[in-house]
Amino acid sequence: MLRGLPASLVxxxxxxxxxxxxxxxxxxxxxxxxxxxxxxxxxxxLGEVTNISAVRTPDPEPEVLEPEPEPEExxxxxEPEPEPxxxxxxxxxxxxxxxxxxxxxxxxxDPEDVLPDFDAEPEEPAPKxxEPEPEPxxxxxxxxxxxxxxADFLNSADSTFQxxxxxxxxxxxxxxxxxxxxxDTPPKPQAERRGAGExxxxxxxxxxxxxxxxxxxxxxxxxxxxxxxxxxxxxxELDKAGNLIDLRLVEPGRRPLGRSPMGVAVDRALRAVRxxxxxxxxxxxxxxxxxxxxxxxxxxxxx
Amino acid sequence: MMKRLLAALTLGLASFAGAASAQLEVNIxxxxxxxxxIAIPDFTADGVEPEIARQISDVVRADxxxxxxxxxxxxxxxxxxxxxxxxxPRFADWKIIKTDALAVGSVERxxxxxxEFLRGSVRLWDVYGEDLMRLDGQPGRRFRTQPEDxxxxxxxxxxxxxxxxxxxxxxxxxxxxxxxxxGPKDRRVKRLAIMDSDGANVQYLTSGTFTVLxxxxxxxxxxxxxxxYESTQPRVYLYDLKRGRQEVLGNFRNMTFAxxxxxxxxxxxxxxxxxxxxxxxxxxxxxxRTRRLTDDPAIDTSPSMSPDGRExxxxxxxxxxxxxxxxxTNGTRRTCPSGGQDLACRITFGSGRYSTxxxxxxxxxxxxxxxxxxxxxxxxxxxxGTGERLLSESYLDEGPDWSPNGRVITFFREPFPGASPxxxxxxxxxxxxxxxKTPTDASDPAWSPLLQ
Numbered sequence: 001m002l003r004g005l006p007a008s009l010v011x012x013x014x015x016x017x018x019x020x021x022x023x024x025x026x027x028x029x030x031x032x033x034x035x036x037x038x039x040x041x042x043x044x045x046l047g048e049v050t051n052i053s054a055v056r057t058p059d060p061e062p063e064v065l066e067p068e069p070e071p072e073e074x075x076x077x078x079e080p081e082p083e084p085x086x087x088x089x090x091x092x093x094x095x096x097x098x099x100x101x102x103x104x105x106x107x108x109x110d111p112e113d114v115l116p117d118f119d120a121e122p123e124e125p126a127p128k129x130x131e132p133e134p135e136p137x138x139x140x141x142x143x144x145x146x147x148x149x150x151a152d153f154l155n156s157a158d159s160t161f162q163x164x165x166x167x168x169x170x171x172x173x174x175x176x177x178x179x180x181x182x183x184d185t186p187p188k189p190q191a192e193r194r195g196a197g198e199x200x201x202x203x204x205x206x207x208x209x210x211x212x213x214x215x216x217x218x219x220x221x222x223x224x225x226x227x228x229x230x231x232x233x234x235x236x237e238l239d240k241a242g243n244l245i246d247l248r249l250v251e252p253g254r255r256p257l258g259r260s261p262m263g264v265a266v267d268r269a270l271r272a273v274r275x276x277x278x279x280x281x282x283x284x285x286x287x288x289x290x291x292x293x294x295x296x297x298x299x300x301x302x303x
Numbered sequence: 304m305m306k307r308l309l310a311a312l313t314l315g316l317a318s319f320a321g322a323a324s325a326q327l328e329v330n331i332x333x334x335x336x337x338x339x340x341i342a343i344p345d346f347t348a349d350g351v352e353p354e355i356a357r358q359i360s361d362v363v364r365a366d367x368x369x370x371x372x373x374x375x376x377x378x379x380x381x382x383x384x385x386x387x388x389x390x391x392p393r394f395a396d397w398k399i400i401k402t403d404a405l406a407v408g409s410v411e412r413x414x415x416x417x418x419e420f421l422r423g424s425v426r427l428w429d430v431y432g433e434d435l436m437r438l439d440g441q442p443g444r445r446f447r448t449q450p451e452d453x454x455x456x457x458x459x460x461x462x463x464x465x466x467x468x469x470x471x472x473x474x475x476x477x478x479x480x481x482x483x484x485x486g487p488k489d490r491r492v493k494r495l496a497i498m499d500s501d502g503a504n505v506q507y508l509t510s511g512t513f514t515v516l517x518x519x520x521x522x523x524x525x526x527x528x529x530x531x532y533e534s535t536q537p538r539v540y541l542y543d544l545k546r547g548r549q550e551v552l553g554n555f556r557n558m559t560f561a562x563x564x565x566x567x568x569x570x571x572x573x574x575x576x577x578x579x580x581x582x583x584x585x586x587x588x589x590x591x592r593t594r595r596l597t598d599d600p601a602i603d604t605s606p607s608m609s610p611d612g613r614e615x616x617x618x619x620x621x622x623x624x625x626x627x628x629x630x631x632t633n634g635t636r637r638t639c640p641s642g643g644q645d646l647a648c649r650i651t652f653g654s655g656r657y658s659t660x661x662x663x664x665x666x667x668x669x670x671x672x673x674x675x676x677x678x679x680x681x682x683x684x685x686x687x688g689t690g691e692r693l694l695s696e697s698y699l700d701e702g703p704d705w706s707p708n709g710r711v712i713t714f715f716r717e718p719f720p721g722a723s724p725x726x727x728x729x730x731x732x733x734x735x736x737x738x739x740k741t742p743t744d745a746s747d748p749a750w751s752p753l754l755q
Contacts, residue, residue: 203327206327207327207328207329210327210329211329211330211331214329214331215331215334215335216335218331218334218335219334219335219336219337219339220333220334220335220336221334222333222334222336223336223469223732224470225665235326257440258440259439259466259467259470260470261470263470264468264469264470267429267432267436267468268334270431270432271403271429271431271432272334274431274432275401275403275431288327289327291326291327292326292327292328292329293326293327293328293329294328294329294331295328295329295330295331296331296334297331297332298332298333299332300330300331300332301330301332
């Protein structure tokens with residue numbers, strides 16, 4: 001009895017102290033675990049219409065819908081070009097021309113004129129503009145193009161894509177890999193690509209993802225006259241992070257000059273695709289969505 | 304060798320084409336309508352008080368916002384504040400705040416031949432395209448006017464931006480003529496008034512001694528025709544805005560009313576009531592010759608001409624109740640939508656009474672007032688009588704007239720019995736219904752064409 005009591009006391013004290021020492025670690029490990037496990041959750045909006053058709057692959061991959069969380073990858077693409085350089089070359093051309101010359105001199109105007117005439121510039125301010133135009137504010141006295149209104153006019157239609165090309169140039173050009181894909185293996189990898197034409201379950205899913213991503217950014221053309229004629233085909237090239245590398249008009253080949261419903265349709269279509277980028281698509285299927293044809297217009301119903 | 308090379312080339316091309324066709328393809332048929340976000344920071348001031356530049360910016364913002372097609376990005380959200388009209392903006396700063404377009408402007412004071420002018424300039428940037436958007440084919444627009452007309456600079460700028468972003472001609476640099484009403488209901492004073500399209504610069508053209516009704520603008524916006532009780536009986540008058548003078552139109556012995564200019568402004572359509580029977584006439588403003596267009600024992604009134612001048616829509620109760628009819632201006636027979644031939648074809652068959660038709664400047668629609676089940680509506684219908692749509696409903700909605708681009712309709716409303724009439728505007732979708740502010744009660748609005 002005398003021996004048993006101290007032994008028991010020692011035994012219990014040991015258990016209590018062991019628990020006291022060990023328990024916090026057990027608990028903290030549990031917390032640590034929960035903190036470390038980051039579950040990427042993406043909220044995916046399902047539109048009323050999806051392009052997923054009857055082609056059903058048994059792949060149980062609803063999780064694949066969740067692409068990698070790439071928040072760090074997107075900002076660098078936008079931030080590197082805060083300076084106005086890309087549009088520098090436009091500036092010399094950008095002389096605001098004078099508008100309508102009704103210009104009834106003040107003496108001529110009737111004091112009781114209820115609707116006084118409204119003038120816009122005559123020729124006078126034009127030279128005025130050119131003189132001060134050594135542009136003190138332009139950062140670099142970059143390539144100053146001669147002010148050629150005709151060339152300007154023609155270039156302007158093309159200039160829509162200029163920035164695309166320039167951002168493309170400026171981007172860190174992640175890997176020369178995409179080029180290799182194009183140059184080295186012309187038919188093979190492309191032939192292997194299971195694209196929309198084949199309507200596999202995967203591409204249908206990718207189509208649906210793109211559909212749901214682009215549609216909210218496109219305001220449509222219902223408000224324009226003859227909207228059924230306003231169909232715009234574009235081809236886009238994306239990098240692995242879903243950023244737009246290139247965006248081209250396929251049909252019509254270029255934005256119509258001047259004011260026209262098709263001009264508005266082209267503007268809206270290009271803006272929609274640019275605005276909604278970057279696109280979150282499964283990176284492991286990059287080959288399938290590197291190049292995408294995007295068609296916006298009443299003629300492009302679901303397949 | 305050559306053949307083999309050709310074959311290889313063909314094969315290569317075929318496989319390439321095959322690959323291209325297999326590319327991922329996304330088809331979207333309809334978009335999601337939402338107002339376009341646009342940023343219009345306060346214009347910079349050069350040699351003028353910053354307050355004027357700010358006021359001009361305010362008017363531009365208000366103009367565009369009133370269309371319901373744009374949302375103005377609040378200035379408090381702007382990141383870049385060092386904008387210069389001669390320097391491209393930092394697009395990234397504008398993408399972050401999700402604005403689609405950016406208007407950068409400046410206002411300056413200039414002197415031409417010793418006369419001082421205010422000059423406003425603007426450039427419009429496509430934020431996501433990182434490019435300049437051409438305004439009327441130009442890399443920017445610049446307008447000048449006498450300092451007291453600074454609002455017109457703002458309206459012109461709004462028109463230029465609106466046109467670029469919607470593809471439609473603007474309608475901000477316009478005026479609206481209407482009947483200003485004051486005083487108690489039993490002794491109402493009705494004066495002819497004119498204001499800018501946004502309700503500013505109201506001026507009264509008549510004193511109110513005589514009641515005036517149904518004013519209409521000429522296509523040149525220099526003349527107004529209206530009905531006045533100035534003489535013993537109501538007559539159609541012509542008001543010259545330049546000279547500030549009015550004259551009786553024609554030498555009719557009977558009551559004339561419901562005037563409206565033809566599309567070329569060279570003649571006026573009106574109704575003349577002879578022994579209780581109203582018919583439509585057209586008067587040449589140069590020769591002052593009158594031609595009778597309808598000859599029917601029923602009441603024919605409220606004529607409005609199509610933009611090409613070939614057709615006229617009017618109200619007639621020849622079918623038993625007031626309905627809309629279309630006839631050829633030259634009085635020849637026409638094929639009606641029903642298939643038969645007639646001098647005038649009925650185009651409305653819905654329940655209710657149709658009146659005050661106005662042909663759209665675009666030519667595709669006719670706006671009207673409809674009375675049905677004790678309620679009034681403003682609606683539109685195709686010129687062949689198809690596609691009727693009601694855009695508004697109230698206790699009393701009446702007197703529609705089109706904006707010069709045919710996208711917006713103005714009318715007046717009395718929301719309940721005894722209420723004061725006010726001017727409203729509604730766009731063709733019916734979604735954007737707005738009260739137009741006037742200092743007094745107002746009715747019978749008419750929109751001017753775009754000012755020159």
